[in-house]
Amino acid sequence: MIALTVEPEANSSQSETPEPPRRKGEADLSLLEDRAPAWARMSRSSAGLIAGLGLLFACASFLPLWHTDVWGHLSYGRWIVQNKALPPTEPMLPLCEGVRFIDTAWLSQVAAYLAEKQLGVTALQFLFAACVTFCAAALAYLASKRSGSNLAGALAAGTFLFVDYQQLIIARPQLAGMVCFMVVFGILTAQRWRPSFWIAMPVTFAFWANLHGSFLMGLLLIACFVAGRAVDLVRRTGTTQALWRDAMLRRHFLLFQLSAAAVLLNPYGLELYFETFRIAANRNLQDLVDWDPLTFRMSQGKAAAIALVALIAALRCSPRRVSAAEALSLTIFGLGACYSSRIIVWWAPLCAWSLAIHAEAALRKWRQLDSRPAPPRSGLSTVAAIGIMWIAFAYSPFGMRVIHGAPKTPEDAARRLKSSVSIQTAVAAAAYLNEHPPVGQCFNTYEWGDYLLWAGPANARWFVASHAHLVPREVWEDYLRIVSLSRDWEGRLDRYGINTVVLERNMSADLVRALKEKSHDWSLEYEDHVTAIFARKRPI
Structure with missing residues (x-):
């Protein structure tokens, strides 16, 4: 006679180690790891x-x-x-x-x-x-x-x-x-x-x-x-x-x-x-x-x-x-x-x-x-990379412009422009010239020509800009002689009928000083930390 012994069923709560509770969001991250395609x-x-x-x-x-x-x-x-x-x-x-x-x-x-x-x-x-x-x-x-x-x-x-x-x-x-x-x-x-x-x-x-x-x-x-x-x-x-x-x-x-x-x-x-x-x-x-x-x-x-x-x-x-x-x-x-x-x-x-x-x-x-x-x-890692790229765009000046819209007032637009350009940009000087348009041929330093063409008075006659290869050689040599105070620099200004001179103060410091010394012929009309503007007292 065979005796059958039936062992009592083990308590599942004691035989298996319970899994630790998942933290909030952990399951979602696991699904992302498992289900993301290889690409x-x-x-x-x-x-x-x-x-x-x-x-x-x-x-x-x-x-x-x-x-x-x-x-x-x-x-x-x-x-x-x-x-x-x-x-x-x-x-x-x-x-x-x-x-x-x-x-x-x-x-x-x-x-x-x-x-x-x-x-x-x-x-x-x-x-x-x-x-x-x-x-x-x-x-x-x-x-x-x-x-x-x-x-x-x-x-x-x-x-x-x-x-x-x-x-x-x-x-x-x-x-x-x-x-x-x-x-x-x-x-x-x-x-x-x-x-x-x-x-x-x-x-x-x-x-x-x-x-x-x-x-x-x-x-x-x-x-x-x-x-x-x-x-x-x-x-x-x-x-x-x-x-x-x-x-x-x-x-x-x-x-x-x-x-x-x-x-x-x-x-x-x-x-x-x-x-x-x-x-x-x-x-x-x-x-x-x-x-x-x-x-x-x-x-x-x-x-x-x-x-x-x-x-x-x-x-x-x-x-x-x-x-x-x-x-x-x-x-x-x-x-x-x-x-x-x-x-x-x-x-x-x-x-x-x-x-x-x-x-x-x-x-x-x-x-x-x-x-x-x-x-x-x-x-x-892919999600993190995409998030970083979005943050980099969203916090850029253009991203903030796209998300928050254009400046609402002219004052906001002026502040946006000032924060977006270098401190050497002649923003204030261009605004002054728009309020006081120069008459006749103007002399300007090479560095200011581009911005003056863009933001200055529409009918102003500027001397040079960054496309130096388009400037005739004689005009270019006269420009170099004037900014370097070579012999007869005043005569060259007279020859071109220059009545207004717009200078970058640091790179043209000698010419700025020379024009200030010629106070009987030239008057300092405007000056800030980057620009000096002179006008001839007796226009040609």
Whole structure:
């Protein structure tokens, strides 16, 4: 007889460990982690990199608009919109009357003017910050994709900002050219060819040719990659026969041809090519600091030297092979920067990208890491990144303008303008001149010409502005002699019939002092911390 023993059922409350109660919101976060699709997940390092770019955008949005360049381009954009045509000759400076004007930046001028007209001056700050952030983000993305490390992406973006800082603080159409340059660089350095590149590259150049005359820098970059690929093939095979069989070389060469042809989609056609060379060779520009050769006396020269030393060290330690295209582009653009400091704008992203990928390779070699596990990805990181981007936009001047609306009163608009422009901007002086319009030809310092064209009296006759290449050489030399108090500077003012002189106090301190000493001929009509305005007591 079999005895059956039935054990009593264990108390579930004693045999199982109770789960701790969830905190409020914890279940929702768990669902987000579990249900977020793979494409919507990112690593914490990627979210951190995006957070840094968001901070960059926020900081750039609060940078005041510079007192030169942007205002002159806005004036041309206003003229084009009002007249519904491109000016055949210089339209705003009487002393440049009849000088042929090929506007190499007409599209960016019109776009900036329409943005300012519809959304106010904060729209210009937004466009400026967006262009700077796009360039840094593109470099960070390209470097991190090539190296597999977000740290390399952060290094690329940081190096670019460090070297190009002095050029990046000024809002001008050149920033649109930099955006196009980064698109071209991204296509050329892509690890996998995409059929869409056949369209993206010529379309980029078609826009670039109308946005800014720097499109030649993009064509030069493609030429460097074509020549570099050819050098690599010949060095590897020892014969030129491989040149005709290499698909990458054929693609790059065809892209160069398509891009050069796409440039012709502009109002001036082939003449645009010749004009860009004429501007670069203009003698007036050689008298401006922006076009001086790069030296160690310049802060950007010191920054470039530091970046170059770091790049050489990274190349020395990196196991990664240096392609001929990489070496050729760095060398050619670097020599260009030595000739003219403006070229550093185009050398800096090339240096930053090379430094980042080779520094990361050297670090991996030092740590003896052959492979790296993929960092965990989560939807929470994506949500955090999106939230950071929204906060950066919402607290920017333009974001507050979009959320809270336009200024309600003229006083609010004046305060908004004052907070959005640099303290060197002649805002108060322009208001004074509008109340007391000058008569006849005026003399103004180069730094004030752009803003006076934009905000000064509509019928005022200003002497010079930032488009120095349009000023006749004789007029430009007379301008330099007057501001430097050269011999017969008073006679030159008389020759032009100058009755009103508007000066930047700091950079023209000697001329301000000289006119104050000539109190029997000139009277100081207005003066503030940046501007001095003199009027002739007996007008000519």
